Amino acid sequence: MPNAGKSTFIRAVSAARPKVADYPFTTLHPNLGVVRVDENRSFVIADIPGLIEGASEGAGLGHQFLRHLQRTSVLLHLVDIAPFDPEVNPAHEAKAIVKELKKYDETLFRKPRWLLINKIDLVPEDEREKRIAALLKGYGKVDRHFVISAISGAGCREVTFALMDYLEQVRKGHAKANSAE
Numbered sequence: 001m002p003n004a005g006k007s008t009f010i011r012a013v014s015a016a017r018p019k020v021a022d023y024p025f026t027t028l029h030p031n032l033g034v035v036r037v038d039e040n041r042s043f044v045i046a047d048i049p050g051l052i053e054g055a056s057e058g059a060g061l062g063h064q065f066l067r068h069l070q071r072t073s074v075l076l077h078l079v080d081i082a083p084f085d086p087e088v089n090p091a092h093e094a095k096a097i098v099k100e101l102k103k104y105d106e107t108l109f110r111k112p113r114w115l116l117i118n119k120i121d122l123v124p125e126d127e128r129e130k131r132i133a134a135l136l137k138g139y140g141k142v143d144r145h146f147v148i149s150a151i152s153g154a155g156c157r158e159v160t161f162a163l164m165d166y167l168e169q170v171r172k173g174h175a176k177a178n179s180a181e
């Protein structure tokens with residue numbers, strides 16, 4: 001979704017410096033960043049414009065860039081766990097995006113997808129467990145999930161290490177980058 005913190009995340013884990021702002025559709029083009037986990041191990045990450053409901057029919061911008069994701073090994077779905085509007089249900093929003101992805105391209109839908117539950121810093125500590133559980137329940141099946149604060153960097157290194165390990169498995173042929181292949 002727009003405003004979920006995708007550009008903030010790529011800034012946290014790479015040297016890429018895309019614009020970050022508190023309004024939707026800040027990112028208009030994909031940004032690439034190199035994530036270096038140590039001296040000899042790195043991978044490339046792409047930040048794309050946010051998707052919205054109706055994207056597969058042309059609403060918003062994100063669909064124009066989904067084709068750039070065809071060759072990626074894993075998708076990261078950034079979800080804002082603390083939307084500004086308390087009426088907004090993060091699980092509903094997130095599922096709507098997954099539906100768009102499926103409508104747009106089944107093979108993207110079937111790619112490994114990790115859920116990054118972002119903006120945890122905005123949730124009071126005593127509510128975190130409950131809100132995370134509700135999001136996971138509402139979202140449905142997910143390969144892996146991480147709880148992060150892209151703005152403070154909390155939890156972000158764990159994501160990059162897990163990604164690096166996973167990509168090394170993919171490169172060795174031990175894991176599938178795309179279950180449709």
Ligand SMILES: Nc1nc2c(ncn2[C@@H]2O[C@H](COP(=O)(O)OP(=O)(O)OP(=O)(O)O)[C@@H](O)[C@H]2O)c(=O)[nH]1
Pocket residue numbers: 001002003004005006007008009019020021022023024025026027028048049050051118119120121122148149150151152
């Ligand atoms: N409190 C808090 N704010 C965050 C976090 N991550 C991002 N933000 C804020 O959320 C707003 C949107 O962040 P962006 O990184 O621009 O979001 P985006 O997903 O790239 O948005 P689009 O490019 O419009 O699709 C900015 O005001 C960020 O500072 C976080 O972990 N915690």
Ligand SMILES: [Mg+2]
Pocket residue numbers: 006007008018019020026027047048049050
């Ligand atoms: Mg952005």
